[in-house]
Amino acid sequence: xxxxxxxxxxxxxxxxxxxxxxxxxxxxxxxxxxxxxxxxxxxxxxxxxxxxxxxxxxxxxxxxxxxxxxxxxxxxxxxxxxxxxxxxxxxxxxxxxxxxxxxxxxxxxxxxxxxxxxxxxxxxxxxxxxxxxxxxxxxxxxxxxxxxxxxxxxxxxxxxxxxxxxxxxxxxxxxxxxxxxxxxxxxxxxxxxxxxxxxxxxxxxxxxxxxxxxxxxxxxxxxxxxxxxxxxxxxxxxxxxxxxxxxxxxxxxxxxxxxxxxxxxxxxxxxxxxxxxxxxxxxxxxxxxxxxxxxxxxxxxxxxxxxxxxxxxxxxxxxxxxxxxxxxxxxxxxxxxxxxxxxxxxxxxxx
Amino acid sequence: xxxxxxxxxxxxxxxxxxxxxxxxxxxxxxxxxxxxxxxxxxxxxxxxxxxxxxxxxxxxxxxxxxxxxxxxxxxxxxxxxxxxxxxxxxxxxxxxxxxxxxxxxxxxxxxxxxxxxxxxxxxxxxxxxxxxxxxxxxxxxxxxxxxxxxxxxxxxxxxxxxxxxxxxxxxxxxxxxxxxxxxxxxxxxxxxxxxxxxxxxxxxxxxxxxxxxxxxxxxxxxxxxxxxxxxxxxxxxxxxxxxxxxxxxxxxxxxxxxxxxxxxxxxxxxxxxxxxxxxxxxxxxxxxxxxxxxxxxxxxxxxxxxxxxxxxxxxxxxxxxxxxxxxxxxxxxxxxxxxxxxxxxxxxxxx
Numbered sequence: 001x002x003x004x005x006x007x008x009x010x011x012x013x014x015x016x017x018x019x020x021x022x023x024x025x026x027x028x029x030x031x032x033x034x035x036x037x038x039x040x041x042x043x044x045x046x047x048x049x050x051x052x053x054x055x056x057x058x059x060x061x062x063x064x065x066x067x068x069x070x071x072x073x074x075x076x077x078x079x080x081x082x083x084x085x086x087x088x089x090x091x092x093x094x095x096x097x098x099x100x101x102x103x104x105x106x107x108x109x110x111x112x113x114x115x116x117x118x119x120x121x122x123x124x125x126x127x128x129x130x131x132x133x134x135x136x137x138x139x140x141x142x143x144x145x146x147x148x149x150x151x152x153x154x155x156x157x158x159x160x161x162x163x164x165x166x167x168x169x170x171x172x173x174x175x176x177x178x179x180x181x182x183x184x185x186x187x188x189x190x191x192x193x194x195x196x197x198x199x200x201x202x203x204x205x206x207x208x209x210x211x212x213x214x215x216x217x218x219x220x221x222x223x224x225x226x227x228x229x230x231x232x233x234x235x236x237x238x239x240x241x242x243x244x245x246x247x248x249x250x251x252x253x254x255x256x257x258x259x260x261x262x263x264x265x266x267x268x269x270x271x272x273x274x275x276x277x278x279x280x281x282x283x284x285x286x287x288x289x290x291x292x293x294x295x296x297x298x299x300x301x302x303x304x305x306x307x308x309x310x311x312x313x314x315x316x317x318x319x320x321x322x323x324x325x326x327x328x329x330x331x332x333x334x335x336x337x338x339x340x341x342x343x344x345x346x347x348x349x350x351x
Numbered sequence: 352x353x354x355x356x357x358x359x360x361x362x363x364x365x366x367x368x369x370x371x372x373x374x375x376x377x378x379x380x381x382x383x384x385x386x387x388x389x390x391x392x393x394x395x396x397x398x399x400x401x402x403x404x405x406x407x408x409x410x411x412x413x414x415x416x417x418x419x420x421x422x423x424x425x426x427x428x429x430x431x432x433x434x435x436x437x438x439x440x441x442x443x444x445x446x447x448x449x450x451x452x453x454x455x456x457x458x459x460x461x462x463x464x465x466x467x468x469x470x471x472x473x474x475x476x477x478x479x480x481x482x483x484x485x486x487x488x489x490x491x492x493x494x495x496x497x498x499x500x501x502x503x504x505x506x507x508x509x510x511x512x513x514x515x516x517x518x519x520x521x522x523x524x525x526x527x528x529x530x531x532x533x534x535x536x537x538x539x540x541x542x543x544x545x546x547x548x549x550x551x552x553x554x555x556x557x558x559x560x561x562x563x564x565x566x567x568x569x570x571x572x573x574x575x576x577x578x579x580x581x582x583x584x585x586x587x588x589x590x591x592x593x594x595x596x597x598x599x600x601x602x603x604x605x606x607x608x609x610x611x612x613x614x615x616x617x618x619x620x621x622x623x624x625x626x627x628x629x630x631x632x633x634x635x636x637x638x639x640x641x642x643x644x645x646x647x648x649x650x651x652x653x654x655x656x657x658x659x660x661x662x663x664x665x666x667x668x669x670x671x672x673x674x675x676x677x678x679x680x681x682x683x684x685x686x687x688x689x690x691x692x693x694x695x696x697x698x699x700x701x702x
Contacts, residue, residue, distance in 0.1 A: 006452040011482025024458055025478060028465040033441070033476035041476035045440055046500055048397040054443035054496055055479045058487075089396055090384070092405035094494045095376075096447075101357040107375055114379040125384040125392035127376060128406045128494075131362025132700065136409075136489045143445045143479075145405055145496035149397055349483060 007345075013238030014281075014342025036250075038157055039233065040084035042150050049152045051086035053077055054145040060349045062109060062139050064183035066175075066194030067285075070112030072351055073142040075197045075285055076236060078120040082204035083232035083288055085156045086148030088120060093144050094128040098137035106140065113142075120199035122146070154208075158243075158250035160230040165319040166297045167247075167255060168290045170203060170304050171196070171312035172263040173240050174282035177350050178271045189274055191267040198286030203309050204232055210303030211296040228296025234288045237351055241280040241339045243289045244317075244327045255327045257317035257339065280329075281342050283350045291319065358696075364589030365632075365693025387601075389508055390584065391435035393501050400503045402437035404428055405496040411700045413460060413490050415534035417526075417545030418636075421463030423702060424493040426548045426636055427587065429471040433555035434583035434639055436507045437499030439471060444495050445479040449488035457491065464493075471550035473497070505559075509594075509601035511581040516670040517648045518598075518606060519641045521554060521655050522547070522663035523614040524591050525633035528701050529622045540625055542618040549637030554660050555583055561654030562647040579647025585639045588702055592631040592690045594640045595668075595678045606678045608668035608690065631680075632693050634701045642670065 001023035009016035026034065033041045040053035057073045067075075074091065081088040093113065097106070117124055175196040182189055211228035233243040240262070244255045257280075264272075264279045272279050286309060292300045297315060304310030327339040352374035360367035377385065384392045391404035408424045418426075425442065432439040444464065448457070468475055526547040533540055562579035584594040591613070595606045608631075615623075615630045623630050637660060643651045648666060655661030678690040 001454065004454050006448045006450055006454065006457070006482055008450055008482050008484070010448065011480060017480060021478075021480060024454070024461055025480070028458070028461045029444075029468070029475045029478075031474040031476065033474065034478070038477075041441070041443075043441060043476060045396075045401065045498070046399040048399050050396065050401075050498070052441060052443050052477055052496075052498055054445045054477055054494070056445040056447050056481045056494060058447060058481045058483050090392070090394060090403060092392075092403050092496050093380075094405045094407040094496075096407050096409060096492055097357045097361065099357055099359055103352065103355050103357065103375070106357070107379070110375055110379045117380070123382040123384060124380045125382065125394060126403055126405055127372075127380075127385070129362060129368060129371060129376070130407045130409045130700075131357055131359050131696075132409050132489065132492075133359070135486060138483065138487045141447055141483075141492070143405070143407060143494035143496075145403075145443050145445075145494075147396070147401070147403055147498055345482075349481075 008348045009345045012342055012345035013242055036157065038084065039080035040086060042084060049150040051081050051084045051148040051150050053080035054143065056141060056143040057351055058141050058349050059180060059351050060138055061183050064180050064195055066179060067197040068109055068112045069142055070109040071116045071197045072285060073144045074113055074116035074120060075199050076351060077144040077146040078122060079200045079234040081146045081148040082200045083234050085154045085208060086150045088122045088146055088148045088201060090125045091117060091122050091144050091146050092126045093124045093142065096137050096141040097131045098139055099131055099134045101139050120201055156229065156231055158231050158247045161247050161251035161253050161291045161319045163253055163319050163321045164294050165230055165291050166294060166315050167317040168292060168300060168313060169240060169263065169316050170288050170310045172265045173235060173284050173287055174264060174268045174279040176285040177282035177347050178268045180350050181347060189271055191271050193265060193267045196284050196286035198309055200234060200286065200288055203304065203307050206303040206307055207290060207300055210299045211292060228293040230291040232288050232290050235284045237283050238342050239281040239283055240289055242342060245341050247291060248327050249325045252324045254320040254323050255317055256320055257327065257329045259329055259331045261314055261316045263312050263314050277346055280339060359699045360696045363693055363696035364593055369692065387508065389435065390431035391437060393435060400501040402432050402435045402499045402501050404431035405494065407492060407494040408702060409492050409700050410531060410702050411489055412534050415531050415546055417530060418548040419460055419463045420493055421460040422467045422548045423636060424495045425464055425467035425471060426550050427702060428495040428497040429473060430551045430585040432497045432499040433551045434585050436505045436559060437501045439473045439497055439499040439552060441476045442468060442473050442495050442497050443477045444475045444493065447488055447492040448482045449490055450482055450485045452490050471552055507580065507582055509582050509598045512598050512602035512604050512642045512670045514604055514670050514672045515645050516581055516642050517645060517666050518668040519643060519651060519664060520591060520667050521639050521661045523616045524586060524635050524638055525615060525619045525630040527636040528633035528698050529619045531701050532698060540622055542622050544616060544618045547635050547637035549660055551585060551637065551639055554655065554658050557654040557658055558641060558651055561650045562643060579644040581642040583639050583641050586635045588634050589693050590632040590634055591640055593693060596692050598642060599678050600676045603675045605671040605674050606668055607671055608680045610680055610682045612665055612667045614663050614665050628697055631690060
């Protein structure tokens, strides 16, 4: 790591974030559970297999069309559990408040948090509240941590992709990022869009069931490492492009995406064009990327589309042999280009 | 809650914090696991009983004699598990960084975090990194969440105290709070003290073993609800006074403390006198308060004193019938006064 000081790029979820995590955090804290750097760590606790995940939310503004930091703090963490194949059990919630924050605003945020928790079927069972001086935070920052139960036989992860697999997204991408960006009011653009923030617990469960084991080898749990589902990831900070790069690197495969197949709302596409952003890098908060074995694609699509949150599900690409560790985009104009990890931070504090 | 805006008192761990938590957080998020407001929530996950706890650390300065925010973020969370009677398993760690933070400083903090985790026998298995603009944080804030395993038969808590029980502390109080306050350099006082930040896992385990069940009723696990240990609490923000008030209220009992019996280092007592602080309200980060049945006091003291972290253990008071919900102090000068919950915030951002 060459940087001597933290920049906003270290928080963008792209290349600089990956370097910071490798060089500073993983370097000092290395252990086999941390090392995969998945959205959630999965480990054994007594007789059970648990998933644990944590996220700090520093989104600005605190409220935006479709949600608030309160919804986001629940859905973001619940989704990290869901894509790990875990059944979310409980949340912990730690809040850092800025002196001078309006208590009515805080009540609305905690109300949103409670509503999102109820929708996701989890409860907040423990918490913490700290206050820092005026100007040392930005209203409030919320850190949620989720614990969930994982089927002992389930094996999912970014390293499980194999050539021939299909790459799916569960709906139009980029809604959240563009909504938050426009909600800041710095730009003279308005568009009728709202954040896609939502809990993916139900959708993940449908997908797991639909892509269950294809051979009967004595299991009775509905899933196995031989099932058709290789990986699920929610496409938050860094967007779909970042997830696909993580899959390509972790599995040592290539990923080819067809630009025309990627669902993007007209309003989001328009705003992206005006702002010079690529929707593939724009955060979603209620969409996931799934990597699915070829024989399970039809079942996966049908299962996703049966859920309102997956109504716009589509196959956007496929896993290939070569070149390993690389994501390629077949563009609308017939060209091909590399989709690399994000450099810099076009969308600071989006979650 | 009458306040319309957040003040530093809401983060002090005293009366205003309790009101904020009740009126805003508990009100919206109420559930039977959250309601006891213990340091850790204890719940069933499949075949296991787990403890979950979370804390944000916003201490300033980031480094102080005896430790740093890195040590604190591990020990604080590990201790919340330990006093719940849990065996800490793993930690999640979410970091909010201020743009411009020195990477070398961050490395030192993460190094301290790794060292503290190793000493406490836990690993950081998942994490998150966010960056906010310069001036929107203070170097870094760290939120750690811990998960631990709890003996299925163990029943501990602030509501378990009974008249006749003894109240113990495991060593001199107030070292951490005074050390951090002096490290800020705003005061023209210097003293040869250092933070007591330390993991209490070992000490808690010793105490549990030493105060195990007194009657043989077929249990083989070493503890039970009939054991001599009623409650353990680490005396952080709000100090020993806050813990004793929580015990008095939760159990509907009185607590009487003998001022002369409370261990306070000469340097801490001196600084408290100069600053007009009562050591009973000053945070420790490596001390616990234990409530112990009378017949288990000798065994508890012996077990604590056999550990270097408990060498200064002492009985400081006792649980009484009347007046319920109240903590009384027999002062050095022969008087008696009520020790109430902290009002205001004499020591902001101490952890």
